[in-house]
Amino acid sequence: MARRFLTLYGLLFFVFIYAPILLVVVYSFNANTVNMMIWSGFTFDWYRQIFGMETQVTESAIYVDSTDQLYAAIRTSLTVALSTSAFSTICGTALALAVARYRFRLAGFYRTLLMVPMIMPDIVLGIALLIFFITIGMNLSLMSIIIGQSTFLISYVFVTVSARLAEFDTSVEEASADLGATPAQTFRKVTLPGIAPGILGGWLLSFIISMDDLVITYFIAGTGNTTLPIHIWGMLRRGIKPEINAIATLMLLFTLVIAAIGLYFRSRRQK
Template sequence: MRRKISWRNLFLSVYGWLFLVFIYVPILLITVFSFNSNPVNMMIWQGFTFDWYRTIFGFPTELNELTLYVESTDQLYNAVLNSLTVALITTAVSTVLGTSVALAVARFRFRLKNFYRALLFMPMIMPDIILGIALLIFFVSFGFGLGLHTIIIGHCTFLSSYVFIVVSARIADMDDSLEEASADLGADGWTTFRRVTLPLIAPGVIGGAMLAFIISMDDLVITYFISGVDSTTLPVHIYGMLRRGIKPEINAIATVMLVFSFIIASVGLYMRSRKK
């Protein structure tokens, strides 16, 4: 007996596949054309090569004409170093702030608690360009010189919210009776936090930290507004390369960033989903 096909299920299936194609085919094309040896038109396949990856890592290429398209590796490495510096410091600060606020909101009762929780969602809901302009006006108004320190402060303003949400979800699934049992056994607040609370929320804290790290590494819009002359991060550097023309090594840089982001995001999602 043949199974009757529901038009609704068929529509949802087709829509789901089209959505995946729309999202992932452009990413796949970037990866594929990062191995294209055509130095003039990267959309015309000429042959397979690793030269663009060798170029961005500072190794000599097999074709002499490829050097016409090479950006300064010193500028590229400096941008990578700036991105890593900003991401590491921002991750540490955002993780501490986001986790502390999540614990405070979950454990204490105070006036306008729901309103305060809603305010923590605003940096995530607000368009990046609005937040970038607002931060730029703030720094200029108070006489801050733009640099790595302004990027770190700017990233902390919205990445703390991401950590807060991830850790709050973990706290909501935690059994409060374990903390009560620890207090009944004579442990003080710090001992309870260190021996009971922190191990239970650790997957959420680590997941939030990794999420904050990868978002900080990939951020362009906000960083573009609040970065100084000598504080160019990798996304801003890539954007500058695009403004001077779409060059083949950009696909290689984008592919490396994609793989790096995928690894970090996968580890973060795995840690957040752990039950133990």
């Protein structure tokens, strides 16, 4: 009896998690242009609009934001996410290697310190960065977004790579050294391939978080640099429109593919 109740509860838990997301996906195919909440048939029109194609429903043309703006936002987001994740991955990996493989007095201190950016409320970091950039006279630009996001993404990469380093057997490295490999050779041939899944995981994680970051980017983006989340945020503020469903579904697909790749590598690593 108790067990059956627990199972029911567990299933409801997953309904709670997934039903809202599924609703967005289903309703992105809703043909109703008058009331987006009432199902009136299947259509690809909202997707066609996003891709700038002609649609049968001319009425809905009043909804369309310029697709150029949408594309520009996607480009900005990709540029920022690629730069930020690359930079954060390099810094985070370097820090993880230093803390895990060298004995120095500040190692424990670093471990604690690198937690701080992750628990800092994002609005605090956002306004602090805004004040900082304005005070030192730096223009708000793509550069300021990349710098700002990196300050906390380094920590995410650090944690991911550190976890991999911790379960990585040091005796293999010692064996490599015993067999006459130089430290550089050992690093290249043993350590790096060993922690590669961790680095890849950290890179994907920082890429996804960067693509999705709204709060910090919101404060330091300035006027000309609209990322995808900020663009959608603006659309939402102007009113709920059916095409947001379609954009949301495409974003969903994109992040799910990346998350699936990351989790696939993680599960392979564990076996």
